[in-house]
Amino acid sequence: MRKKFLTTTALAASALLALSACSPSESGGGDATNGDGEGGSGEKVRIGIKFDQPGLGFREGSNAPTGFDVEVAKFVAGELGYTEENIEWIQTPSANRENALENGEVDMIFATYSITDARKERVGFAGPYFVAGQDLLVRADDTEITGPDALDGKNLCSVTGSTSAQKIKDEYAEGVNLVEQGGYAECVNYLESGQVDAVTTDDIILAGLAATSTNQGKFKVVGSPFTEERYGVGISKDSDQCQAINDAIGKMKEDGAWEEALTTATEGTGYTANEELNTDTEMESCS
């Protein structure tokens, strides 16, 4: 009896090992392709996106990724001469973006990557392809919260280490209660149960969250952004593609594909990108 139990456990354990050994090669698109890419850089392009941000960069299992970042990435890659099949999508979580570019794991990053001086010390930026702003997500029937000033005495959720909820406490509403969580899914969960009254981060991220099929119609973006986050295309410091990427972004905006991608990503939330910030945006100088 005991022996049988041990055998079963051993079998289960080896099966687990075998499974886990499979998954990295699957998600990473295989090391073999990386090897190919080094030979002729014209063939494959490795693009870093987020896999967990609905509406911007989202990928379930090995399905095709979706979202606004992904659409812009496809267009830009197309302009640079890569077909869609030649794009290898790589997950680049926030804390890992600079390392991924420096170590050459990815060629470009489209992952809600705000252009800041501190980051420019380590990586280069093209773009911005979108200008977002910190905003608030509230329940659809909420009429009280109209902006960050109205948050006194309310509960506000944000993600640890992201666009600062502390800023709201310091500059707009001293009496706000802050909750920091590991991910936006938790925050949205609390917003629905009523334990928090608002979720804060960049407006387009909030719109993407509100647009998912399970959240459809439950939440709305307040629509008065109070910061400016310029989403750039992360490239390595010695990359020569900066100008070409800028041109591609300009072209995408001109021919309407940009507008279309944005509408699809935020459908049904009543969200519109801040027009003032997103027309004639000043591009990075690419020096």
Add this chain to the structure above:
Amino acid sequence: MNGFAELFAEYDILGAFWMNIRLTFFAAIGSFVLGIILAVFRISPVGSLQRVGAGYVNILRNTPLTIIMVLGVLAVWGQLKITFSDDFPLNFFTYAVIALSIYHAAFVCEAIRSGVNTVPLGQAEAARAIGLSFLPAARLVILPQALRGAVTPLGNTLIALTKNTTVAAAASVAESSGLMKTMIEFRPDLMIQIFLTIAIGFCLIVIPMGLLTTWLSDKLAVAR
């Protein structure tokens, strides 16, 4: 060197570490009290209590701490809406301390039980022979000797607890690992300094604990 100065000026690093120390302090007390009760359950002559103790230890010891922490906040606070305090930071601090306590109580219980095993059987028999029933025997004879024999494993548990306080970030407590995330997000140019600051900080807290444990276990060991 300038990078470190900038980090300390810009972020409240000491405050974040102080939060880890406070979490450690309160969770150590909580888990110690709960752990002793569980250990008494496990060595008691009552079968049902033994099984409750063993069940608690086996379930909690094999559940990842993150899950306990997230479950506490996501389910108990988020859905059941149980609030310990109107003051938000204090409310989440309480949640974190409770989660850390119930998790580490399982390890404290096992550490004490290993200490009980160092007490010769003759001690328990002698206690019975002079007419002590189970609880007085445990309180006056067994546990005092067991605790002295359990200093090293208890010290190890305390060290593990100290480092596990970083999981409290999942419960919205502003401690050092959460601050590290924020610093990496906004100051990637100082990545190495950020990493070293947090790593050295924890060494400074944990190494004295290890030294103290070794010293105490030598000093308190029961000479047999």
